[in-house]
Amino acid sequence: MPPASDDYRAHGLEFAPDFVIGSATASYQIEGAAREDGRGPSIWDTFSHTPGKVWNGDTGDVADDHYHRWESDLDLMADLGLQSYRFSIAWPRIQPGGKGAINPAGVAFYSRLVDGLLERGIRPIATLYHWDLPQELEDAGGWPVRDTAYRFAEYAARTAEALGDRVHTWTTLNEPWCSAYLGYGSGAHAPGRTDGAAALAAVHHLNLAHGLAVQEIRRAATNDPDVSVTLNFHVIRGDDDTSPEAKRRIDALANRAFTNPMLLGQYPADLLEDTAGVTDWAFVRDGDLAEINQPLDVLGVNYYSTVTVKMWDGVSPRSNNDGHKDMGGSPWPGSRDVEFLKQAGPYTAMGWNIAPDGLEELLLSLKEQFPEQPLLITENGAAFDDQVTETDAGNRVHDAERVDYLVRHFTAAHRAMQQGVDLRGYQVWSLMDNFEWGYGYSKRFGIVRVDYDTQERILKDSALWLRELIATRRLPASPLGER
Ligand code: IFM
16 A cells, blocks of 8 residues: 555555445535424524625525435435435424424424435434524523523433434534634624623533533433534644744633533633633533533544634734634634734635644544544535536536545545544535535535536535545545645
């Protein structure tokens, strides 16, 4: 087998059959049917319908129409040979107002989906919260309010009672960093608030919601599922004299604010100090950390790119390249003087730098911090400006850059495993082009192209590449070659 080259363009690397390779989506990004079968409004319905919040005024009203096309979408997954499918459950379909009795039609939709996956031999990985908070709960205060954590635990219990005989892996939250800091700090995500203290209260209540939900899932499920959470880790770089301080601050806010309470049962002392001017953390009550600190069968890892930081000198124009849309507020409460520097390319269509070495570094660092914790890549992928090519055999999308991105990141994962990382699988983001939050439909992450006018699905070259990888268990070469 050839050694992986320095730029991570390897081929022929072998992945064991029990290394679960699949793809991922999320409810609001693909389902559509926003007002059907008793679904209540979520904060993303409200946000996307508010002028100026989402590119082009796009909304998830129709999206990929997956709510109606789920069966053919499952056939497509089977055609690709996916071993697993990570989807999310829309809370407002299960409990339209975020509490109380379940909506049978909502549960039935996900029940059919799970059955359809199992019939096709695809492992269901269900995320309970991928950002579509019922609007009624936001009206009552949202994640900055403690009661939302209890409402989430109730929703988790009802959902696990309904599907907990069949779902293989449960993920409580997807990227609570985004829910807290983009939703309540920067304003780039729903509900669009810009209040640092609210963002930190949201961090804690999301952590609490996670811990309570883990316990409810373990109580209600009958098939001994894997239970997890998915975090979007920040891999932080910088070689300025002030970078160590900036790195420590961002690591505390972005990473350790979640991993430490969840996996170690404590908040980092430096996080509390850094944010003392923003909040006194009085919302953390006795006993909360014990509720939050639950063992996890796997830890979900989302990785796309790195950030490079230093402390702002207070004089030069401030550089703000943290990879997120600037909507006025800051996603970094207490650390607004950290500068995010523009990084070396190449870049994806999101402007995010392509850095497969960052994934290897992240996996190794998680192994060092939490040696006994199995890991699962729950998202990795890239947006590019795909072009459709007409051929005699039909339309094709030759997305060589996306294939190359995947080759390089699978190589990074393989390298980490060779160094002893207990990595259980890899879910490519995303199965289909979809609603990319504040960027609407302008950014395409799918390995399957979606024509939003006709809802036609076209397998991109990256989908064919993934099918070959899963079938042969060997990494197919990058179309961009090895350097
Ligand atoms: O599309 C998102 C997904 O919903 C969460 N993780 C990052 C992806 C790309 O931005």
